[in-house]
Amino acid sequence: MKKHILSRLSLKSIHVSEEIRHSYNGIFIDLGELVVFTINVIKQLFRPPYEYKELIKQGFILGNKSFGLVSVTGFIMGLVLTMQMNPVLADFGAQSLLPSAISVAMVRELGPVITGLICAGKMSSGIGAEIAAMRVTEQIDAMEVSGTNPLGFVVTTRVMAAMITVPVLVIFADAFSLFGAFLAVNIFEDTSFTLFMDRSFSMLGFRDLMPATIKTVFFGFFIGLIGCYKGYNAGIGTESVGKAANSAVVSASLTIFVIDLVFVLITNLL
């Protein structure tokens, strides 16, 4: 009896380790494919024909779709952050630092990361689902057989569009958050817009703005790239469209945090 139980246990443990082995292989294969895909996309960025019209169209679609959500989120973030911080700073008699604290927090960290996450959810899933649907309905194959490189027309345009729109959306999110903060400050006391803005920008320097802007370009690149990669490599059947969209959101969101961490480490070293 004991031997029987042991043999069952060992069989089970072998089964589990096989599963783990397969899943690790899957991760490495996926990573390897993503690296190859990225290299091909980067090569394609510099190879004619340059699809300007499609780039503008995609830029407009991506930016337009996310603008409302990003603006509202930024506004609420500014509002909430001010309402939370005001009593704490009041206890220390440092209320005058509130605009600067909000602007530094929003511009350096919260604005880019929250906008990045919203774009990861909205853009990456949209791109992933759209390209996966194109793959499933053989539209990608149709492009290939008609002598067009889908990587250039479908993928690079979307990656470039995301690289351009995400930083612009971050700037809007930051602006709306400062406006939200201004309104919140006025709940507690009367402050002029000029004074609030003057204080907001008084502690913001080149070292705050540059890394924050550069990292949003990387956010955009990876949001576009991951969405395209997941869609481009979708399986067959409509089920894979949903899977591609879902997987794109998860991977892009995680990547946002990793890029943010890397940039914070680099910025601290400089």
Place this chain on the structure above:
Amino acid sequence: MQKEEVIVVKQLYKSFGDKHILRGIDLTLHKGENLGIVGKSGTGKSVLAKCIVRLIEPDKGEINVLGTDVLACDDAELTGIRKKVGYLFQGGALYDSMSVRENLLFPVRRTQFVDKEQDSEELVENSLRSVGLLDAIDKMPGELSGGMKKRIALARALILKPEIILYDEPTTGLDAVTSGEISELIIKVKEEYGTASIIITHDMKCAKIATDNIQIMKEGVFVVEGTYDELSASTDKEIRDYFI
């Protein structure tokens, strides 16, 4: 006199994991011939068509299209071959985000098939006229019926004036009348454009109207070849089953 061979496939093998799809396919398509490939679903008909234009890489074998070894050629040569081979996909594969006009202009502009914009517009109109759907030029794919989508997709496949057309299930999902119309259109295209075609189908009415010869595929190999009349008169039960 022997007709010119436009597609020659020799001993083609393709597997997906443990599943052996193509198990040694030999096929020859002659100039001006309409060859039907008939078989049950999942026998590898579409895989064969995709291997011919290298949308799928085969494991082993030889594919020669218009005198070019498709499996050995570089990207530029492959693009050149693909321009000469039209492909009608099962669902039409029209680009959802583009109008019918843009769908047809897409391959023309990308391949710089004509120099002037006016010529490409004329090409689009002529191509749509040949499938009888000039009225649909400004419609979006979502506004079209299944039969119309197939016709537009055929117009798009024809626009680069291909020498060969691969039809993947051209009548699947269509009613009997529309299927008949598409089959007649395949004949019309052959007569007007002088194309050679491979017609993958399990619609025997389509095979009867549109093909000169038929190859029956079973489990990844061709089991029998003949004209529609020869095969339909066969006493072999397995072959006769396809004609019921």
